[in-house]
Amino acid sequence: MAPARPRPPPRMPTWPVYLLGLVPAVYYFWQGIYGDLGADPLKVLEHALGEWALRFLIAGLAVTPLRRELGINLLKYRRALGLLAFLYVLLHLGVYAVLDQGLDWRSVGADILRRPYITVGMAGFLLLLPLAATSFNAAIRWLGGRNWSRLHKLVYPAALAGALHYVMLVKSWPLEPLVYAAIVLALLGWRLWRGRSHRAP
Template identity: 50%
Template sequence: MTTVSVRERVAAKKRSSKTQDNIVYAAVWLACLTPLVWLTWRVFSDDLGANPIEALIRQIGVWGLRLLLVGLAITPAARILKQPRLLRFRRTVGLFAFSYICLHLLTYIGVDLFFDWRQLVKDILKRPFITLGMLGFTLLIPLAVTSTNGMVRRLGRATWQRLHWLIYLIVPLGVAHYYLLVKADHRPPLVYAGIVAVLMGWRVWDAWGRARTKP
């Protein structure tokens, strides 16, 4: 086999891999945008129940939490399925989660409170579920800001990784926020709490296994 043919095969393989990545990226974007399109359609079709504002705020927040859980699940999935390429989509999912949570907060402040900042401060101080939600959102901001390759280089990989360990605090705060928000049926937040427990447990088990295999 000549050097030229080898190069051509390598180049063709790279093109095929890039095409596959682009298709998967498009599917990830579509999957992440679909809930927002669906909620928009429900708003215009008056299909959000007796209290549409509360339902809209809650549903946007729930989808943000779901995407955070998907982001947490990517690493275990990549390791278990032996598909490290899945890790490439972790940042995209995380940024979509942040966008949904920003929209959740903006809808609450703008539509529900009409930008009454004094009332917002009162809610943060007096309502525990809002306190936890704002704490989680505040901790999420530095993760979103440092999500670029440039910030990884500036901070250094080790520092960047330590900073992004905040996600292991942010997601439980989001689940607690949801649990305290719900007045009757606590089953959905409890399901999410169970998923968080499984994902965290897998990480502890994986770290323990790696420590055992180190020479």
């Protein structure tokens, strides 16, 4: 069966995506200010921001399969989804480093070395840094389209690191982190299958 022909991209501009993407962060910080995040507000806030970062990473990874398999063309919004994912990772890290650890960098460094789930999470953050730094048109022109595309494949191990960080953080193996991990693996597995099928004689 022939693949679905991509539909024309929606006419909606990208700025509403950024605006809507900020709503969860505003909501959770608002809840925190007014003491509505429960007995351990920092833990709830860190968890919520990290979960939204993973959701936006997954949404960005889903753009290509949706376009190629279902003909839903959201390519216009992939950059916005990636930048929102990075923003939520920054907020997640900021709550931990500033509000939880009080900018005690020695303690933060010790946590990175001592706690594997933090080590993995920090690795994912470092993988996202060059992607965020080159997420504008001038960087594409400077690097060249092919080099830029190669660099931005770092999102794959970054998403894996984010999913693994979530699973290791919870420790008791509940369903939710495993579902996120399964979605990430499925999206990356689709890319592997697609690449191999195109190389097959």
